[in-house]
Amino acid sequence: MKRILISFWALLFSLGAQEVETKPASLKNGIFVKGAKWQQLSSEHAGCEGAQWIMEDGVPTLFYAAHHQFIAYKWTKKGGLITWRHDSPEATSFRPDGKGGYYVVEQNSRRLVRWNKDAKVSEVLAEKYEGKQLSRPNDARVKSDGTVWFTDPPFLFKKRPHEVKELQQDHVFKYDPSIKKLTSVINILKYPNGIVFSPDEKYLFIGASGTLYRWDVSQSGELSNKKVLAEKVRGLDGLSFGPHGRLWACSLKSIILFDVDGKRLGEIMTPNKPTSIDFSSEAKLAAITVRDAAYVVKLK
Numbered sequence: 001m002k003r004i005l006i007s008f009w010a011l012l013f014s015l016g017a018q019e020v021e022t023k024p025a026s027l028k029n030g031i032f033v034k035g036a037k038w039q040q041l042s043s044e045h046a047g048c049e050g051a052q053w054i055m056e057d058g059v060p061t062l063f064y065a066a067h068h069q070f071i072a073y074k075w076t077k078k079g080g081l082i083t084w085r086h087d088s089p090e091a092t093s094f095r096p097d098g099k100g101g102y103y104v105v106e107q108n109s110r111r112l113v114r115w116n117k118d119a120k121v122s123e124v125l126a127e128k129y130e131g132k133q134l135s136r137p138n139d140a141r142v143k144s145d146g147t148v149w150f151t152d153p154p155f156l157f158k159k160r161p162h163e164v165k166e167l168q169q170d171h172v173f174k175y176d177p178s179i180k181k182l183t184s185v186i187n188i189l190k191y192p193n194g195i196v197f198s199p200d201e202k203y204l205f206i207g208a209s210g211t212l213y214r215w216d217v218s219q220s221g222e223l224s225n226k227k228v229l230a231e232k233v234r235g236l237d238g239l240s241f242g243p244h245g246r247l248w249a250c251s252l253k254s255i256i257l258f259d260v261d262g263k264r265l266g267e268i269m270t271p272n273k274p275t276s277i278d279f280s281s282e283a284k285l286a287a288i289t290v291r292d293a294a295y296v297v298k299l300k
Helices: none
Strands: 005-008 019-023 037-042 049-056 061-064 071-076 080-085 092-096 104-106 109-117 121-126 139-144 150-153 169-177 181-187 192-197 203-209 212-217 225-228 239-241 247-250 254-258 264-269 274-280 285-290 293-298
Touching: 005 049, 005 181, 037 071, 037 225, 037 264, 061 092, 061 274, 061 285, 071 121, 104 139, 121 169, 150 192, 150 274, 169 192, 192 239, 192 247, 203 239, 225 254, 247 274, 254 274
Parallel strands: 005 264, 049 274
Antiparallel strands: 005 019, 019 037, 037 293, 049 061, 061 071, 071 080, 092 104, 104 109, 109 121, 139 150, 150 169, 169 181, 192 203, 203 212, 212 225, 239 247, 247 254, 254 264, 274 285, 285 293
16 A cells, blocks of 8 residues: 555644644545544643543543643533543543543553542552552553553653652553452563554554554463564654554654554654544544644544
């Protein structure tokens, strides 16, 4: 498949809903509606990430965070944008727990917790490993067996010298809520960041220090056969699977599309560093966060 490129133009950064035209239309013909425009939901953020579509009370709802401003947002087509929480401890990942609540990683408090629908902490799940404080839980995924997998890179310690890094290694953790156990499943990467399972859960993908990795996942959740799928991907960040089983990887200036074997399929240029992307078949929308803003666009 030939390389595909979409660039953004006429970008508007004022707070509120704006539309951004995309050109050319080569990729939109397969994924986005004809004449698709990016609608800006919010902007002027010091950091923005964690896009996640969740069905809440039968309504497709987008969750995301302006985490360094301590804001957690929710957005729906009908209700628009609301501040879900204005004093968030730099929460950056919101995943449904199957019980009406959410698994959340909090960067400031350095822990995995459970929030209720009112964004209040209902349970602290993990904050230490082998007696030492977690580093900076960043991104999480929930496997179909109910286990929560999350990356724990040592971000921001140089900028926050009052905080002490206690773990010697950087980990990818698995938390099993049925037995309340935290396990390190990967401890050989530097700065593990984005994490996602393939739709059939046969593979686990991790982005770390510009390298995209893939592991085979057994039915019991054991990892094997580590492979390097792509290297020197500057700014590698959030990972997500979208239409047609493609892996969407946020990088320094663009979102790069891969197949499950690491073949590069295309690229979408973005107005600022992309940090996360997620898709809703129910809302027929894709959502993307960049470093300072959030957008949605209609899917074909």
